[in-house]
Amino acid sequence: MTQLWFAFALLLLPALWLLILPLRRAEGVRAAQQVAEANELDVEQNLAIYRRRLASLEAARERGDIGDERFEEDRLELERSLLEDTERANRRPLKSALSGRLLVPIAMIFLVVASVFWYRQQGAEGDLALRAAQQQVLQQPDASVSELVEALEQQAARQPENANVWRSLFPLYRDTGRVAEAESALHRLIELEGRQPALLAELAQLRYFAEGRTLGEDTQALVDEVLAEAPDQPTILGMLGIEAFENGEYRLAIDRWRRAIAGMSDNRSAEALRQGIETAQRRLAAAGEASDEERRNMTSGKNESPDAVIDKVVE
Template identity: 65%
Template structure:
């Protein structure tokens, strides 16, 4: 932290130098202004112009070109004009070049104090302290989970309003089977960050497991609130799948898990759910293709996905496969999304309203769709150079009992 404040001090030096610079140049500027005012002949020039015009008026009066009334009126205008010009040239006496020197250090001090207060309010000093503690424990030979928890708990006392402290404590409590403390940390995090669907989903999940995998009224309320905010929230869908599986409702569990896979960015979590789906299929004793058709809801598209053998060496077996259905005009969000892995190819999947990402965009709303299959080594939903893909335009949306549509992954994203 000392180095941090030294760095801040170094950054303030240029600003302070700019504030002090007027003091260094005040003497020069004062002398230049004094010389300018001493050499200013504007008033004398205005008087000379006045005298020439007055002489012209008197000559015109003597020649009879104007009468006395016109002479008096023009002379009054000349005098008024001279008065106005002279009044505008009056200057206040120059102050000493040392005047106002006290204000400069006051401003400098104000800038320093304001900068420190702003950083303490908006800066990340607390996060830096948190990071330093984590690194210190990790680098200690006798560092342990209990030591990390102890140090973070001390930091939570010092920084009760820092969400990153509670975000770091929650998984440690959860992984060390301290469910009560995990719930308290997560509730505090929700107080600070707001009722975000991802946080509510984690709170529902930890309460679900603490209650021995039971959907208590409290857990159900959290589930309802989360799905109302985000109907595709994968953590909650995965938890509901576990609840259905425990009660031998295997088709329901498979449906929840498939929808959850479409929303997970973590390949490990998606792989675990696929294993659960495989177990549920075994319990049902139903071939995967038959189960897929039975679990579909409404009109949809069955897609058989294969990977061109010429491209298989370009991707790993655990690379993510995105299967997306879009409207032909490209005006709506994706109508249906599901995920798989390269190791599962060739694979047949069913896209229907259970794979929708939003209630506003569903496959049942269109008669035809464009199916895009993309292999992403990074697991990112946004296409990147080097990804593999294949697509099929104008695929009819309807009965999923028929022959699947073939999509071959045979091109590379440039």
């Protein structure tokens, strides 16, 4: 984190220098403006020009080159120009080059405070702290899962509003058999990110296996909610495929697993489901229910037990 704030300070230095730059150039700009104003026409010169142009207009009217209406329009335009030139000539004197210099340090302080406040609100300081905590544990030669969990729990206590902390804790709890903690972490993640189908699917699957691979009332409610919004959600379809396989509904299991594979980005999980499909096809063939195409697609292999198939699917 020290390196982060050091880099942050380095980025602010050019911005602060740009704030000082106008103050450093103020004297030169003031001198140039004074020269420009000194070279402008004074009032007497403007009046002389006005009289010459007015005389030219009157002569043109007397010759008949312009009418009275055109003469009045041009005369008004001359008078308007004279007034504008006179106003410019009577401008206020230039202020000192150091005028307003106190605003520069105020603006610099405001820039620093506003930048730090914005970063704390919108930046990834919490994620950086989370990653640093993970790396500190993982870089130890004898690092253990329990130490990683402990480090993440400390981060959860420090930044309970950071969804990435709970997203990191959930699979560790789940894979180490701490079902209650895993469900609690998942509930917290859902509170922070909303009832997203993927999160609800993870919760449904967690409860399904915690309840001994049975679809309880609460789990079924989650399944229905997910399928209503995302009918092809792969986690739910994979779980429902397991349910169908255990009930001997092999064709239904194959259909659900194929649909799950279509929505998966994890090749390892997809391969496990393909093996489950092959086992289900062999079960159909043994029962004389497999189609010719299913028989052609089957690869050789032993007829695994339901538990062995399910272990591969959820591995």
